[in-house]
């Protein structure tokens with residue numbers, strides 16, 4: 001810290017301790033440096049207001065968790081921001097550029113890349129071929145390629161080199177010539193994350209990156225997410241597991257019934273009454289901001305079949321419950 005304001009040395013995003021919000025944290029609060037600004041974004045399915053976000057800014061160079069109970073609208077909001085779905089109303093900008101109505105392909109080219117809850121790697125392509133598909137301007141089989149073979153040949157080599165570096169980082173280099181279908185669920189998640197980096201994104205959006213991942217790979221995924229920030233990217237991720245959120249998120253946005261009901265640093269947000277109400281219903285006295293609080297909640301939920309925190313087979317809380325029930329830990333999910 002050179003200037004005493006908490007601003008990082010150039011490029012050191014891990015040590016930036018300046019407040020993320022301008023002023024008090026709360027739903028729709030302004031950020032010091034937003035990368036996404038969304039206004040009055042709505043999406044209805046029949047009579048359901050799946051997304052009804054009045055105003056939201058996503059901070060740049062930070063890891064933001066988007067949490068909320070099942071059906072809160074998190075995935076729909078991801079789909080809207082990235083052009084995979086169209087809103088009924090609303091507008092948003094990414095890095096200062098208006099993005100509403102822009103196709104998913106163009107959104108990706110502009111540097112906003114997402115992964116999916118269920119991975120979308122191509123099983124019949126090799127790991128390396130999947131990686132090459134992720135490059136922003138991969139030449140493919142265009143006429144130009146034939147005409148300017150040397151030029152494209154150089155770019156193709158560059159893409160392969162970039163893919164090899166990433167595969168090594170993600171410890172998938174020994175699998176590079178294997179079909180993606182042969183990878184475990186956790187390895188496919190790693191591949192999808194590695195592939196998303198081929199386009200050199202500014203914002204990486206991860207939809208439930210930890211779900212179904214074997215605990216042995218969870219730590220590695222968490223470190224990779226932290227590394228994205230260390231390398232200057234912004235991250236927005238959906239996660240049900242509160243421990244994970246507390247471990248890596250700088251900022252937490254809470255959705256319930258399509259709306260943003262709370263925002264703030266993880267420890268504070270998890271004490272927020274609106275969050276507790278949205279998640280816990282009757283369990284008002286439990287503090288999600290502390291490990292002991294989570295344990296107390298586990299014990300309480302174990303006695304209450306109706307409670308929903310995350311889903312039955314996802315997340316630390318869910319895992320504990322299934323263990324206590326004497327059922328398999330990874331029931332029915334992809335294993336890592």
Ligand SMILES: Nc1ncnc2c1ncn2[C@@H]1O[C@H](COP(=O)(O)OP(=O)(O)OP(=O)(O)O)[C@@H](O)[C@H]1O
Pocket residue numbers: 045048050068069070071072073074075076077
């Ligand atoms: N294509 C669709 N058609 C009809 N309803 C939909 C569609 N997609 C989502 N919904 C509804 O919109 C609401 C929000 O769903 P969404 O999947 O965005 O929630 P979520 O917060 O991502 O939930 P989860 O944590 O379970 O993934 C839900 O009521 C859901 O049933």
